[in-house]
Amino acid sequence: MTERAPLSRKISAIAESATLKVDAKAKALKAEGRPVISYAAGEPDFATPPFIVDAAAEALKDPANFRYTAGAGLPALREAIAEKTLRDSGLEVSPSQVIVTNGGKQSVYQAFQAVVNPGDEVLLPAPYWTTYPEAIQLADGKPVEVFAGSEQDYKVTVEQLEAARTERTTALVFVSPSNPTGSVYTEEETRAIGEWALAHGIWVISDEIYQNLTYDGARAVSIVEAVPELAGQTILVNGVAKTYAMTGWRVGWMVGPADAIRIATNLQSHLTSNVNNVAQRAAIAALTGPQDEVGRMRDAFDRRRRLIIDELSKIPGISAPTPQGAFYAYPDVTGLLGREWAGRRVETSLELADLILDEAEVAVVPGEAFGPSGFLRLSYALADDQLLEGVRRLQQLFGG
Incomplete structure (x- = not known):
């Protein structure tokens, strides 16, 4: 046999x-x-806040939510995400530059699939979220760790990134606030890294899932707000999970240049198609409702x-x-x-x-x-x- x-x-x-x-x-x-x-x-x-749950319950009464919908997400949710991106990340985008995903983790996966080619190197500041290196390798890329210890508040510098850059470097992972460290880059630190990435034509995958959870007067300044010219080579990853206690609802999104979002949408059309419509309706309520x-x-x-x-x-x-x-x-x-x-x-x-x-x-x-x-x-x-x-x-x- x-x-x-x-x-x-x-x-x-x-x-x-x-x-x-x-x-x-x-x-x-x-x-x-x-x-x-x-x-x-x-x-x-x-x-999860009751008004969000109520929105989901109401969505269950509408048979339209029991059908396939646009793979990139409900138009109303993509519009709400575009508004949030302008409000919190300082970047004005069209809803067509938004794709709704099954949680932020799928956005991370699709972002690397969209910008990494076989053998490309991706600079990965460490400590890092455990999924990043696996997602990079699934895109046939090579994660290159750049470590910053507690004496640096776990934040890498431009000098460290430049020392790790090679002719194969194609992308940088930027996370502020950080999982696992909770560190938040200052506006000046963020701008310096953004200007460095812009100067070298490097894609930035910026995970902003914790951007609304900061303390002591700190603000997580988006890298595209600090360096607006970087928007053409940046993909923002976000979702409702952490801010709204909606981890199990599985609604995330990615925002980026039209060409990157287009190929990621094509990938998702074969991978998962549209996100659960009831959960999308709940996410609309989360983003547009009271923030108390x-x-x-x-x-x-x-x-x-x-x-x-x-x-x-x-x-x-x-x-x-x-x-x-x-x-x-x-x-x-x-x-x-x-x-x-x-x-x-x-x-x-x-x-x-x-x-x-x-x-x-x-x-x-x-x-x-x-x-x-x-x-x-x-x-x-x-x-x-x-x-x-x-x-x-x-x-x-x-x-x-």
């Missing part, structure tokens, strides 16, 4: 999402009755941000920079490595995360998921009492 042909080498090489893996393990342990507290998932713990709930959720994240940084900073061996955006703390834990804890020698942040889960029943994501070892990511998008209890377990384990 002839042996079966092999599976796809490209797809087989994809790494499992580390954040989802840790979160799944935490949920499995909870299901077994263990009192696990998880900081793993990048997901607001709030319910957004402010309340942001205030809660701000309170939790200050709490988790204050408490983590009490642990000897941990350095926890204060994030200015998103809902993540990204402490440097190199001071805990190379030591023995609870009878176990710990050399990497991966081993440290395993130890923390086993001994303190707390789930965190190790730095290896986002770049170099020596760090942990903790989402503070969980209830205040759980957040405090989890950090106190860490203090007890490490002597804080």
Whole structure:
């Protein structure tokens, strides 16, 4: 009997999402009755605001939403996204420059598919969201990590980017506020990077999913607002997931030059076609309705941000920079490595995360998921009492 042909080498090489893996393990342990507290998932713990849910319920009464619609998205939603892009990113675009996707993750995938050719290099500032390198490689590109540590507030410089640039460099990933670090580039830093990319004809994939979650008076200035001339070589990625507590609704979008959006729309026509119409109607309500709930959720994240940084900073061996955006703390834990804890020698942040889960029943994501070892990511998008209890377990384990 002839042996079966092999599976796809490209797809087989994809790494499992580390954040989802840790979160799944935490949920499995909870299901077994263990009192696990998880900081793993990048997901607001709030319910989607009621007026958004009501819009979805109303949409269920209209049979038109039970049919195929335009693959690039409902016209009313594309118009609302164009208005939001002007309001928050300072870029005026036509709705024809917008494509609605199944969550921001699909936009990330399609953005790289649209601008990367085989062998192209994509500069990837690290720490980075775990999906970026996989999406780059799925486009037959090569991710080139450019690391910035806690001493730089996890923000890369133009000098670092220039040192990593080669004749094969075709794109740069720019994320502010950052997942996993919560760092926010200043307007001056953003402008410098944008002008550098413009000067070298480099595409910018700018993930703005956390742009409305900033603190301490910080503002996430869009790279196309800082350098308007860059709009012709920039794709903006965004969605309703984080700002409106709508992670499960799966509505994201990409905004960019007409030619890039056209080929991405062609790809999506074969990949998924239109996004769920009821979810699109809910997204229209989110973007055009009252923003009071957004402010309340942001205030809660701000309170939790200050709490988790204050408490983590009490642990000897941990350095926890204060994030200015998103809902993540990204402490440097190199001071805990190379030591023995609870009878176990710990050399990497991966081993440290395993130890923390086993001994303190707390789930965190190790730095290896986002770049170099020596760090942990903790989402503070969980209830205040759980957040405090989890950090106190860490203090007890490490002597804080």
